[in-house]
Amino acid sequence: MxxxxxxxxxxxxxxxxxxxxxxxxxxxxxxxxxxxxxxxFGGYDSNSELSVQFSEDSDTVIAKGIQFYSMCEHHMLPFFGKVHIAYSPNGRVFGISKMVRLVEKYSKRLQIQERMTRSIANEMQAQGVRGVAVLVEAEHLCMKMRGVRNDARMATSVFRGIYESREEKEAVVAMIRRPAEDI
Structure with a gap:
């Protein structure tokens, strides 16, 4: 640039x-x-390095509350919040820093929340996991500062692979919603 x-x-x-x-x-x-x-806007040149994995397995791995800041492509105002990623490994797990970098890769761009959520899920799925669920909760300054001037928050989600069934969706959302002290 x-x-x-x-x-x-x-x-x-x-x-x-x-x-x-x-x-x-x-x-x-x-x-x-x-x-x-x-x-x-450093996300355009970012590499999330998801190819770095460790030989290990688990039923479900969850990274909760990954903080992000992004910019709405419609008004170039910030939106920000938390990303929760759950995935079912296929013999290999990612370090949590890799998932944070993945969120940064897609959040540091002009975009909409729905696309960011889908992009994170797509890249996780491309790594061969058995399933991935991405939930994003955000506040949008374009809604708070102008137009409707409302404090509403927006939530988006994408479920792929084993998490597409109703039962699995409900189970993973319950795990994400569970307070850390209850784990």
Whole structure:
């Protein structure tokens, strides 16, 4: 990405909204925004490294409460929350850091929550697991700050493989919802 061009465009935007980009508080804003964009949109160049696995097996592995921050593609405002990933290994398990990196890979992009949820599930499924369930709960600033101005949260889910049956869906959701102290 051409970060100098991004800085120029941000400077132009500051002018267009009626501000003075030479004002003390705004002088470094174009650079700060370009730096921020390189971080929050880093998912386009990210590698989740799910190919790194360990020989082990389990019925179900769950990574609960993986925090994420993303940007809505409709208004370029943040949405953020938690991702829960459950999967049934097929003789090999992933380190939890790999699942965190997978969430970062897809959350650090312009997108919608539904696509992010599906993309995470698709990549997990592509690694040969017997099943995967991804649940995402998020708050959207595009709803809180503008338009309907409402605090509603959104939840999305994708169930693949063995988790597609009603019984398995209910069981994995119950495990995800169970408080950590009850495990």
């Amino acid at each position: 051409d970060w100098e061009r991004v800085q120029k465009l941000v400077r132009e935007l500051i002018i267009e909204i009626g501000e003075d980009p030479t004002r003390e508080g705004l002088r470094e804003t174009p650079r700060r925004i370009a730096d921020m964009y390189s971080e929050i």
